[in-house]
Amino acid sequence: MVDEEIVVDKLRHINEYTEDLKQMRGMSKDKYVNDVVIQRAVERTLMNLIQSCIDLAQHIRAAENLSPSGTSKKEIEALGDAGIISDETQARMEEAVGFRNILAHRYGDVDHDIVYDVLHSDVHWFEQFQQAVAQWFQDRDAT
Template identity: 35%
Template sequence: MTNKFILENKISSIKKYLKILDDYKDLSREKITNDVNTKGAVERYLYLATQATIDLAEAIISYKNYRKPATFSESFTILAEEKIIDKILEEKLTKMVGFRNALAHGYEKIDYEVVYDSLQNGPKDIGGFINIVEDLYS
């Protein structure tokens, strides 16, 4: 597989997850925090979108031969250092990584208010990153 194919594949996956999440954005905070099926779906697709975004960042780093990140969060730090993204987007995507880690490792400790807030803001931030990447590699 070529690097461009890998990037396009990651972007396609992310867009698919964001489209699914968009179906949940207009639900009430109560519906998302209290309905177990809705809560599970939102969690899962936020996790998948965030993980695919991390994978995309790592693919760009590899493609450009930037230094290897030690953590998922550092992937976005490197992209900011290399002027691919700005510091504001770096901070937002780094917060999404922290949220992803909470979903992956702390199911009993999940704050569903944070899940709701992540649903409202995370897809916009991820979409902004996708736009930057598409502009760079189109």
């Protein structure tokens, strides 16, 4: 059974991290690329945001007895397969999981231009994920 407290807590974290990232927007790419403190703040917030999405997906997958667990991408895939999130949101969130692995484990050098672009053009996918899960949870509780 899905634990309401866990779902609400993870949705709150996703919202907070998303809002934090929105506040970090607006600087020029040149300023971002040359400011290691800002880079670290953005990267850490992105990692926390993506991990919160994974944790939420994992909880729902396990509680709802969806497909077997596996990788973090499989946790996201389970929500897509169950119709909780759209195919497009699923694909973007799976990409985010790979991106988190790059940031967290420093596979090669982090491309700060890419991180800047994610900050300015991809944050809405996390909002889509959050809204879809919240809607599913609300609809589920209503029945």
